[in-house]
Amino acid sequence: MKEKGRKVIATNRKARHNYTIIDTYEAGVALLGTEVKSLREGKASLVDAFATVDDGEVWLRALHIPEYTQGTWTNHSPRRTRKLLLHKREIEHLVGKTREGNQTLVPLSMYFSDGKVKVELALAKGKQDYDKRQDLARRTAEREVTREIGRRVKGMR
16 A cells, blocks of 8 residues: 655754745655654654755755664664755756855755655755844734734724
8 A cells, every 4th residue: 555645754944944945846865774764753853954966966964864763783874964866957956056155955844755755955045143033023023913903803902
């Protein structure tokens, strides 16, 4: 029986706060068997993870997948570098964008898509502190406006 749909394993919640997302890509990940079993238990951390392009290949670095508990001597190392699977055209596009400078590759989420492990990779630009504060102020203002509209609809004011 084959899995259907999308099951999220891990998300990088700070990525959208620290970076301005320019473009997103879906990439497959080359994994070992014990890594997949550990991911099926829902264990992974994208906190410090980032991607690099080396010699025409995209690599995911600092992704933490803990060792599989029932694994033996064949277990994987938790923070090893993993290859991302993208089309050549996408890789060439990413090489051009990251070489321009000021842009980086950040994993946003990791999930199972029809039984296969995928990573949502973002081409992103780092935000300055004042940009982060402006975003926070804008979200707070929007939240206040929706609250006030809700109050008026309910007839509280």
